[in-house]
Amino acid sequence: MGGGRKRGRSQRRHFKEERENVWKDNPKRPPAGAGGGEGGEGGWQPFATENPAFEDYYKGQQIVPEEEWDAFMSMLRKPLPAAFRINASSQFYQDIQSQLENDFRKSLETEVSDEHEKEAIRPLPWYPGNLAWHLNFSRMQLRRNQALESFHEFLKQENEVGNITRQEAVSMVPPLFLKVQPDHHILDMCAAPGSKTFQLLEMIHQSTKPGMLPNAMVVANDLDVQRCNLLIHQTKRMCTANLIVTNHEAQNFPGCSLAKFCPETCVDESKPQRLEFDCVLCDVPCSGDGTVRKAPDMWRTWNIGMGNGLHRLQVEIAMRGIALLKVGGRMVYSTCSLNPVENEAVVGEILRRCGDSVELLDVSNELPELVRRPGLSTWKVRDRGSWVGTYEDVLHYRKKVISPSMFPSGKGATDSCTVGGSDVVNINVVDAVMNESGDMVEGKQETKIATNGSNNGDNANTEEIKQDESESGKVPRRSDETSDSTSIRTEHSSLPLHRCMRIVPHDQNSGGFFIAVLQKLSPLNESQVVEAIKGGGSILKDSALNRLNGPGSDKVLSEETSINQQGVDDSHVLNEQKNKDMDNEISEDRSSEEAKVIVAEVQNDQASKRDKRKSQNQTRWRGVDPVIFFKDEATIRSIVSYYGIKDSFKLEGHLVTRNPDTSHVKRIYYVSKSVQEVLELNVKVGERLKITSLGLKIFERQSTKEDSPCTFRLSSEGLPLLLPYITKQILYASAIDFQHLLQYRIIKFPDFVDAKFGEEASALLRGCCVVILREGHQDVESIGMDPNAIAIVCWKGKTNLCVMLTPMDGKELLDRISFRFGLKIPKIDDGKPSLKSDGSDEQPDGGDETVDPECVPESKASDMEISDFKEAE
Structure with a gap:
């Protein structure tokens, strides 16, 4: 199915080393294959699972009742059991369920080792x-226990081809509360590594009849380019035409709005076009201490500064999500953190800013079997080793680090946001943040905050991003600082935060x-939109325009912030807005060198947007290939004629x-109607979306020594979508011949068990063809119309058929049909069909599907970490 397996080995090793580096500091790590038990041979000791600051903080927050504290900490020190999800849109999902219930569930009964579990595997x-x-096994146990070897191989193979997704159980929860419908537009704001995105795609395809494209669409966004590559590979296993992958800061995700105005009457002539979403998944970057069972290195690295430093960014991302949400739509805010400063405090700030426009829903009746606890209504903030219960009690010099929104009441939030005449200071909120899987993400998340112009502003901002050394144990607390949380006054939120849930x-x-x-x-x-633009004190020089162009932005906010939303005709307004942003950013106490840098940066940004009417062959995004509608009618006619594609399958x-070179196109992608509409809108508004990947690869250029009537072959990814509409170049194979094709990959026509099938194959036109599995005495006319039919793409040469499928996909498909029909897979020997062709012209180039290099921004496809990330969540 999904491509790119040929390049997986080196990247798999690289990614595996990166993911397991928590053990590098332990010189007594057991060798591969050795037992992992404490006190085992070799004297290996388990990874340290102690952090007094962690325990002190969550005891003070009363995250669980005192009588449950020991059970809570005991569970945190145990390895996390693995979990996975079956792709219900896969044509083999029922076979996989049956295999789990009837085979693995019974064979693994004796492997139960956890007193908390009675079964080895369970739904x-x-x-x-x-x-x-x-x-009932951790990831380490799955790798090292010889008795689990076959089950581990099963998991890896099925994950690689997209039939299952290995993902932490609690990470599967947020998409379920979005209530996805078949026609929804969905935004995943911080999507990498992509397990939740894949889950959303499963939902929209599961709700649609097989062989039909849903009207729904998913936009998956991530800030980091390399993580976008990971996201692309993860979602390509789904083989969907309903996905767009973008590369933006989540808090500055661009609004795509277009309204036509009559210059004489200044009245709308048509309904504005606007990119809005029915559902928004806002799984923000967080400290990730909820993943400590899976990432034991968190015990060593955790400190209070991680959560406090991310709070403002989390609020900004959530507010942007609300702005992009349709009226009546749902947004799920989630973190893999237990910290109320990252959780309830952020939700409370959203409700205060949005007022009656947003409601926190009570979903206690949804997923009733999910054990969850209500959100907190009171909590405290920890700063430099001491507890603070109200913003008024924050030391004066720390009030630019600890914001009012961190507290239950949120009082003083509006006073703390000084915009007019403020100094703008660049800060790095965090040097490394936790993603949804609990892995540390290298790099810095840059944002800007507005200060009141005091001389000590820079020092205060620097303190915000430092790790709290007194919390991590590196620096002793001052004698005047106390950890006694009972002696401070605290606040109680009047908001219904109990409707939140903590697992x-x-x-x-x-x-x-x-x-x-x-x-x-x-x-x-109006005031809420202005507040969203301010971002709770942030002035991002490229965000004001994007936010104003979001949902609800067609209203004129003020004389200073209004812009003319006329798509490509707003270049003069863009320049004016940028000049104003530039003036705000250059403060008097900045050095001349800093000012020059900012001026040059803004001028370069202006220059890149001057020509809004650029052709489709260009793109405004450096390093990212443009998205171009394929309109070569001659090529399209030859494809339609060669494969006999029915008129009911719309290609135009x-x-x-x-x-960008339309005369040398190598790959053609198919997009759904919903994606097509977004692409057209994006072109009209000046390509505001930075699209790194989209659509389903359906045709690929094929070069051979002898010309074929059609220069484009079918792609394995696109075959399930196109199969019911193909009327030519089709063969129907018996189960045994289909099995032989998958096993030997190249078979000469006389070597097929069914001699008639060999004759039919030799009679086909030279080039790409489709081989469909004929089950029993099925009518061949009905097989092709069945969207659940099992089919593969092959190449018909002079003397043989060659399977055009990756070895991994071929092996998985071979296992599936062998399981379904009870066939045994014989070993290859000299008596079986030849694996060699009569000439090099018999085997087409690219016989194995590979990853698409065209979709990857600023890096080669071979640089993608594409294999062992499957356990990232």
Whole structure:
């Protein structure tokens, strides 16, 4: 199915080393294959699972009742059981369920080793349809236990081809609360590594009849380019035409709005076009301490500065998500952190800013079997080793680090945001943040905050991003600082934060997670939009225009902030807005060198947008190939004629390419109608979306020594979509011949068991063809129309058929049909069909599907970490 397996080995080793580096500091790590038990041979000691600052903080926050504290900490010190989810849109999902129930569940009965579990594997009771499974083994046990070897290989293979996704159980929860429907537009704001995105794609395809494209669409966004590559590979296993992958800061995700105005009357002539979303998944960067069971290095690195430093960014991302949400739509805010400063405090700030426009929903009746706890209504903030219960009690010199929104009441939030005449200071909120899987993400998340112009502003901002050394134990507390949380005054939030939910590990042997479900009841009013632009004190020089162009932005906010939303005709307004932003950014106390840098940066940005009417062959995004609608009618006619594609399958307007040289297109992608509409809008508004990947690869240029009537072959990824509409170049093979094709990959026509099949194959036109599995005495006319038919792409040469499928996909498909029909897979020997062709012209180039290099921004496809990330969540 998905491509790119040929390049996986080196990247798999690289990614595996990166993911397991928590053990590098331990010189007594056991060798591969050795037992992992404490006190085992070799004297190996388990990784340290102690952090007094962690325990002190969460005891003070009363995250769990005192009587449960020991159980809570005991569970946190245990390895996290693995979990996975079956892809219900896969044509083999019922076979996989049957294999789990009847084979593995019984064979692994004797391997139960956890006193908390009675079964080796079991379905998660709260996940619909028995599609998610919990294992009584950690990832390390799966790798090292010889008795689990076959099961581990099964998991790896099925994950690689997209039939299952290995993902932490609690990470599967947030998409379920979005209530996805078949026609929804969905935004995943911080999507990498992509397990939740894949889950959303499963939902929209599961709700649609097989062989039909859903009207829904998913936009998956991530800030980091390399993580976008990971996201692309993860989602390509789905083989979907309903996905767009973008590369933006989540808090500055661009608004694509277009309204036509009559110059004489200044009245709308048509309904504005606007990119809005029915569902928004806002799984923000967080400290990730809920993943401590899976990432034991967190015990060593955790400190209070991680959560406090991310709070403002989390608020900004969430507010941007609300702005992009349709009225009536749902947004799920989630973190893999237990910290109320990253959780309840952020939700409370959203509700205060949005007022009656947003409601925090009570979803206690949804997923009733999921054990969850209500959100907190009171909490404290820890700063430099001492507890603070109200913003008024924050030391004066720390008030630029600790914001009012961190506290239950949120009082003083509006006073702390000074915009007019403020100094703008660049800061790095965090040097490394935790992603949804608990892995540390290198790099810095840059943002800007507004200060009141005091001389000590820079020092205060620097303190915000430093790790709290007194919390981590590196620096002793001052004598005047206290950790006694009972002696300080605290606040109680009047907001219904109990409707949030916190999942704690010892309730159901899982990781920790926080989820809040919000619904947009009405458009944000003028003051709320202005507040969203300010971002709680942030002035991002490229964000004001993007935010104003978001939903609800067609209103004129003020004389200073209004812009003319006329698509490509707003270049003069763009320049004016940029000049104003530039004036705000250059403060009097900045050095002349800093001012020059900012001026040059803004001028370069202006120059890149002067020509809004650029052709489709260009792109405004450096290092990213443009998205171009494929309109070569001669090529399209030859494809339609060669494969006999029915008129009911619409190609016009649905084919795109990423190659700016239209005469040398190598790959053609198919996009759904919903994606097509977004692409057209994006072109009209000046390509505000930085698109790194989209669509489903359906045709690929094929070169051979002898010309074929059609220069484009079918792609394995696109075959399931196109199969019901193909009428030519089709063969129907018996189960045994289909099995031989998968096993030997190249077979001469006389060597097929069914001699008639060999004759039919030799009679086909030279080039690409489709071989469909004929089950029993099925009518061949009905097989082709069946969207669940099992089929593969082959190449018909002079003397043989060659399978054009990756070895991994071929092996998985071979296992599936062998399981379904009870066939035995014989060993290859000299008596079996030849594996060699009569000439090099018999085997086409690219016989194995590979990853698409055209979709990868600023890096080669071979640089993608594409294999062992499967356990990232």
